[in-house]
């Protein structure tokens with residue numbers, strides 16, 4: 001997962017969303033807002049959201065890959081803060097990212113947790129038949145890639161393809177948020193993702209070697225075209241972690257087989273560190 005830079009919405013689209021949100025907010029109480037938000041979202045204006053989707057897709061890496069898993073095609077607007085608990089954010093632009101079906105529908109769904117003032121992680125549940133009341137106050141546990149830089153929170157082990165919290169203190173809010181995000185999105189639980197990250201490593205090395213060996217014989221147009229293709233690669237977090245470790249001069253300490261080859265290529269083509 002990488003930080004997303006999504007531009008602010010244009011005035012008309014902002015007004016369109018606000019008008020929809022007003023219809024939720026006007027419901028008589030919180031429970032009515034929750035019920036209304038669900039029905040409203042199921043019947044949202046297709047044309048408007050068809051126009052919004054490309055704006056959410058534009059900053060995604062790897063040819064529109066899912067913001068969470070970086071593997072599958074992102075085609076669903078996902079509420080980071082679920083409308084079941086936060087109906088007041090049903091039509092709020094800053095609450096949207098574009099995710100794939102498995103991440104949105106099978107893993108995250110309506111799961112959400114808060115970090116309370118006492119440091120406790122509080123998972124939101126609303127069993128069927130229980131009172132529909134607002135969540136308690138607290139910080140959001142799930143990382144928000146529109147606000148947070150996931151690289152600050154997550155550590156990707158290039159040897160195993162698995163994520164851990166990027167913190168030595170497992171009780172820190174940062175570590176709790178990282179662990180919760182990894183768990184709720186199944187980032188390590190899905191073997192296909194773990195294997196995908198490992199495979200991405202060899203894919204990136206092949207591309208980097210190709211660039212190092214050939215770029216001087218290429219025209220500028222060929223270089224630009226090649227770079228465009230490079231940016232279509234999936235699992236951009238793998239690349240980001242490679243660059244981070246190289247810049248820290250710690251890539252040699254990561255015990256994966258191709259570390260030395262990456263170090264050699266980065267030293268020959270330092271411009272790649274800015275890709």
Ligand SMILES: [Zn+2]
Pocket residue numbers: 066067068069070071072099100101102103104
């Ligand atoms: Zn996904």
